[in-house]
Amino acid sequence: MKQYDVIAIGELNVDLILNGIERDIEIGKEIFAKDMLLTLGSSTAIFAANTSSLGAKVGFVGMIGKDSFGQLVKDSLISKGVSTDFIIETDKYATGVTVGMNYGEERAMVTHQGPMDVMTFDDIDLSVFESTKHIHISSVFFQAGLKNDLVKILKYATEKGITTSLDVQWDPSEEWDFDYKAILPWVTVFIPNETEITLLTHSKTLEEAIEKVKPLINICAIKQGNKGSLLLQKDGTTHFLNSFLNSEVVDAIGAGDSFNSGFIFQFTKGGNPKECQYFGNLMGAINTTSAGGTGAFSSKMNIEKVCKEKFGQNIKL
Numbered sequence: 001m002k003q004y005d006v007i008a009i010g011e012l013n014v015d016l017i018l019n020g021i022e023r024d025i026e027i028g029k030e031i032f033a034k035d036m037l038l039t040l041g042s043s044t045a046i047f048a049a050n051t052s053s054l055g056a057k058v059g060f061v062g063m064i065g066k067d068s069f070g071q072l073v074k075d076s077l078i079s080k081g082v083s084t085d086f087i088i089e090t091d092k093y094a095t096g097v098t099v100g101m102n103y104g105e106e107r108a109m110v111t112h113q114g115p116m117d118v119m120t121f122d123d124i125d126l127s128v129f130e131s132t133k134h135i136h137i138s139s140v141f142f143q144a145g146l147k148n149d150l151v152k153i154l155k156y157a158t159e160k161g162i163t164t165s166l167d168v169q170w171d172p173s174e175e176w177d178f179d180y181k182a183i184l185p186w187v188t189v190f191i192p193n194e195t196e197i198t199l200l201t202h203s204k205t206l207e208e209a210i211e212k213v214k215p216l217i218n219i220c221a222i223k224q225g226n227k228g229s230l231l232l233q234k235d236g237t238t239h240f241l242n243s244f245l246n247s248e249v250v251d252a253i254g255a256g257d258s259f260n261s262g263f264i265f266q267f268t269k270g271g272n273p274k275e276c277q278y279f280g281n282l283m284g285a286i287n288t289t290s291a292g293g294t295g296a297f298s299s300k301m302n303i304e305k306v307c308k309e310k311f312g313q314n315i316k317l
């Protein structure tokens with residue numbers, strides 16, 4: 001018996017979100033924002049929190065500074081039932097932070113990566129690989145050290161009999177420098193969105209991207225926003241599943257991370273790829289019924305209730 005079902009390896013930061021900003025920012029001037037929120041940020045943290053809320057035993061590997069933002073990150077993860085035992089604390093860097101300035105539907109963001117950028121394979125406590133069934137890696141373009149060591153980590157996990165999943169997420173440099181040919185064969189479940197997989201493979205269309213990754217993947221689920229998702233398998237079969245339509249979307253922040261939670265939660269419970277895809281679509285949809293990435297995942301009971309009332313789906317967690 002392993003102690004954890006899933007260990008997430010990824011970025012950690014706080015989000016400082018400013019709302020009700022009176023006008024556009026101007027260099028050299030100070031303006032007011034009516035509201036602000038200081039909260040746990042990070043796509044990988046949303047994944048970890050929601051996978052834990054679904055009932056999996058989840059741990060986190062990431063690097064933070066020895067500072068109050070680092071403490072906020074740890075307290076927030078613990079409050080979601082995510083173990084922080086493998087989190088690495090450094091006094092060389094300040095904990096990562098994203099400052100988000102909301103202007104209606106539009107948002108400007110500035111991120112200080114801090115230690116997330118320097119963490120490498122050598123920083124990871126090797127007992128991680130002994131204590132989990134599955135490793136999920138995300139947001140590689142925010143983490144240069146981790147990106148360099150991806151094959152090393154994935155190979156090591158495979159040798160230890162652990163399954164893996166990868167969501168690359170957006171590349172802020174938009175260079176998409178990523179050796180997918182070397183990396184994808186080592187990934188059990190690859191979970192990009194349709195834009196990311198197209199850019200990552202330097203393709204003009206999604207179809208071209210699919211042709212390129214087909215010979216490399218084991219299981220791949222491509223997220224397609226409010227359309228749904230497309231499942232590709234090693235044997236060449238594909239399966240498109242419509243999204244669960246939500247006519248009252250609050251916001252789609254974290255929908256992709258919640259899709260990952262649903263998919264990987266089912267996967268670690270032994271679900272077949274189509275069952276995993278169904279759960280992914282459902283959790284992506286549930287995500288859109290509340291504000292932010294974790295709002296709809298307050299408890300198993302709430303998740304089951306929203307599934308039934310909003311989407312007519314009976315699930316038992």
Ligand SMILES: Nc1ncnc2c1ncn2[C@@H]1O[C@H](COP(=O)(O)OP(=O)(O)O)[C@@H](O)[C@H]1O
Nearest residue numbers: 193223224225226228243255256259281284285
């Ligand atoms: N408006 C929506 N209504 C219902 N389901 C949605 C909606 N937006 C996203 N989803 C579900 O969440 C999944 C992930 O969302 P997507 O936006 O594609 O991911 P990402 O955030 O990584 O770009 C989709 O595949 C879909 O199943």
Ligand SMILES: [Mg+2]
Nearest residue numbers: 169193256257
């Ligand atoms: Mg995403």
